[in-house]
Amino acid sequence: MIRDLTAKLASIAIMMFARALTAARAIWHETGLPPKQSIYFANHSSHGDFVLIWAVLPPWLRERTRPVAGAEYWLKSKLSAFIGRDVFDAVLIERDPEARTQDPVEQMTTVLNDGSSLILFPEGTRNQTEARMLPFKSGLYHLACKRPDVALVPVWINNLNRVMPKGEFVPIPLICTVTFGEPMRLKAQETKDEFIARAEAALLALSPSSTEDNA
Amino acid sequence: MSTASLDMLKLLLGVGGILVLASSVGYVLKRKLSPDGSNGAIENLNARIKAWWAMVILIAIAFVAGRVGVLLLFAFCSFxxxxxxxxxxxxxxxxxWAIAAAFFVVLPINYFLLWAEQYGIYSIFVPVYAFLLMPIVAVMRGDTRDFLLRISEVQWALMICVFCASHVPALLTLQIPGYEGRNVLLIAFLVIVVQSSDVLQYVWGKLFGKTKIAPTLSPSKTVEGFVGGVASATLIGASLWWITPFTPMQAALMSLIITLMGFFGGLVMSAIKRDRGVKDWGHLIEGHGGLIDRLDSVVFSAPIFFHLTRYWWSLT
Structure with missing residues (x-):
């Protein structure tokens, strides 16, 4: 009970902090808000990425949206486990295929079957390179095969990597935008490589053009 | 009730009356020309009027809260x-680190010094201390690429957004004989003159605007809007002489300077937007764009207004 309340308050505090820092603003696709149940897949450059997506989603969409995150990172300490599990209600997956005890795609499918939405970062890890995006892992495809009926929504998070670059511990306030693309689905007979390439292109298309980009 | 609060009440009623009128006009225009919300210009006009209500209410609350309220409001604007x-x-x-220091060290100290009424240090804190210390913080990281460009841009950001903008609440620190306890009205005078100039330039421009005044900088600004806006805002400023320490003639001259600085400040900030390839500075204020879009003219006029008033009227 107290744990739940603390978690609720912590989530509100974290979201208010993220808003104060970034004035985060959603840019919706012309077709309107995403469907109630969606798999949001986004570029990943900061630990704050899913907080920002969460912060811009309207409450009725946010309510049942759970981020997918690496178990080994979030279970490192009691505090991060509390934030990961209780505050964000994250679906914690084991990333190392050798050591894993549960299949991540199974875990995510179970959550989708409960009616929840997912936020996932198909690059698998934070992008700290000069490239705009890392190649996608195949999880998104396997998930789309299991639940082809659920819409996949590309989401580009802009500028958050400048707010807190790797190795810094003081964030700087900068305006961030979260751009939602057109919901997509796995096509009949689409191969894994074709689908992944299409998903990558859909996400990259939402990033600001290189002329506007601040190097 | 002190005469200052009474005058403030009169001003607020006046501004409130104008907003009621603006909202009614906006409503009629919407009913006639854009019942389904398809006329972009009308929708934008109504969004602007709505945002004006919010801004006036916010400023009024800050005025009622007193010195600390005004300082907090402008510290937030600077942020x-x-x-x-x-x-x-x-x-x-x-x-x-230099940018983190700008937000979390320089900005709070700048406003703290105003709160503590340490004018001597306040007036040189950003132009001297921050000016010299910020590039030192940046150079520690050893990255020389575009170094001059990068440190200059951060300096400029601090001067405009923190130092110049804070000259609005700095008006509270002036000590003008016979004007004690009324300084907040100087802020009201400045803000009303600058903003009515902006609004009237927009209105005159929309009604009679033909000749573009600075096509490469700001396609919406016209000679007709400029002349009409500056002239009518100067008249408004002159008619507000009773809330200032100025005579009507002096109030008119001050208003003319304020509106001209505001106009050219708007052009300078437009040039920066064009260079960066954006239409607005942000999306903070519905219908207006970012906060800087609304504040640009205030930022350029406030320090000049402050120093003219300080040089000729203030003891400090």
Whole structure:
């Protein structure tokens, strides 16, 4: 009970902090808000990425949206486990295929079957390179095969990597935008490589053009 | 009730009356020309009027809260403006500490010094201390690429968004004989003259605007809007002489200077937007764009207004 309340308050505090820092603003696709149940897949450059997506989603969409995150990172300490599990209600997956005890795609499918939405970062890890995006892992495809009926929504998070670059511990306030693309689905007979390439292109298309980009 | 609060009440009623009129006109225009919300210009006009209500109410609350309220309001404006500005400039990893210091050290100290009424240090804190210390913080990181460009941009952001903007609440520190306890009315005078100039330039421009005044900088600004707006805002300023320490003639001259500075300030800030390839500084104020879009003219006129008043009227 107290744990739940603390978690609720912590989530509100974290979201208010993220808003104060970034004035985060959603840019919706012309077709309107995403469907109630969606798999949001986004570029990943900061630990704050899913907080920002969460912060811009309207409450009725946010309510049942759970981020997918690496178990080994979030279970490192009691505090991060509390934030990961209780505050964000994250679906914690084991990333190392050798050591894993549960299949991540199974875990995510179970959550989708409960009616929840997912936020996932198909690059698998934070992008700290000069490239705009890392190649996608195949999880998104396997998930789309299991639940082809659920819409996949590309989401580009802009500028958050400048707010807190790797190795810094003081964030700087900068305006961030979260751009939602057109919901997509796995096509009949689409191969894994074709689908992944299409998903990558859909996400990259939402990033600001290189002329506007601040190097 | 003190005469200052009574005058403030009269001003608020006046501004409130104008907003009621504006909202009614906006409503009629919407009913006639854009019942389904398809006329962009009318929708934008109504969004602007709505945002004006919010801004006037916010400023009124700050005035009622007194000196601390006004300082907090402008400290927030500086924060939001600096956030918009830094978002648009070239920064590299090596600037991280300098920028963090701008937000979390320089900005709070600047406003603290105003609160403590330490005018001597306040007036040189950003132009001297921050000016010299910020590049030192940046150079520690050893990244020389675009160094001059990067430190200049952060300096400029601080001067505009923090130092110049804070000259509005700095009006509270002036000591003008016979004007004790009424300084907040100087802020009201400045803000009303600058903003009515902006609004009237827009209105005159929409009604009679033909000749573009600075096509490469701001396609919406016209000679007709400029002349009509500046002239009518100067008249408004002159008619408000009773809330200032000025005579009607002096109030008119001050208003003329304020509106001209505001106009050219708007052009300068437009040039920066064009250079960065954006239409607005941000999206903080519905219908207006970012905070800097609304604040640009105030930022350029406030320090000049402050120093003219200080030089000729103030004891400090």
């Amino acid at each position: 939001a403006a600096l956030r918009e500005f830094i978002t648009l400039i070239n920064t590299r990893r090596g600037d991280h």
